[in-house]
Amino acid sequence: MSASKKDARRLNLAVPYQEPAPDKDAADVTSSMSSIMPMAAMLTRNRYIGWSSVIFSVLSWLGESEEARKNSSTPGYFSVGMSLMALVVTYLPMFMPPPGATQAASAAAPLPVA
Numbered sequence: 001m002s003a004s005k006k007d008a009r010r011l012n013l014a015v016p017y018q019e020p021a022p023d024k025d026a027a028d029v030t031s032s033m034s035s036i037m038p039m040a041a042m043l044t045r046n047r048y049i050g051w052s053s054v055i056f057s058v059l060s061w062l063g064e065s066e067e068a069r070k071n072s073s074t075p076g077y078f079s080v081g082m083s084l085m086a087l088v089v090t091y092l093p094m095f096m097p098p099p100g101a102t103q104a105a106s107a108a109a110p111l112p113v114a
Contacts, residue, residue, distance in 0.1 A: 038086035
């Protein structure tokens with residue numbers, strides 16, 4: 001009989017779980033990173049940063065909440081487009097080499113002996 005009284009008292013002490021409110025700064029960090037990384041990729045022409053900016057911006061676009069969509073000044077697909085454009089800029093020298101590259105290569109080649 002004493003065990004049932006103990007159980008009844010402990011059920012009264014139980015507190016139901018309440019999910020904490022989401023942090024508002026987390027959305028600001030992801031939107032900042034998805035706009036900064038494509039600019040860094042274009043500036044350094046680093047392909048790894050370009051690919052990581054594409055992946056990061058797609059993930060932040062997919063994880064965007066309704067509240068973040070309302071409060072954000074730029075939509076999520078804009079950051080995806082910007083990161084894709086940064087990726088194109090990083091691969092552009094492969095298909096369109098800079099004009100000075102061919103002259104520098106020919107100047108560095110040794111001249112044939114006559």
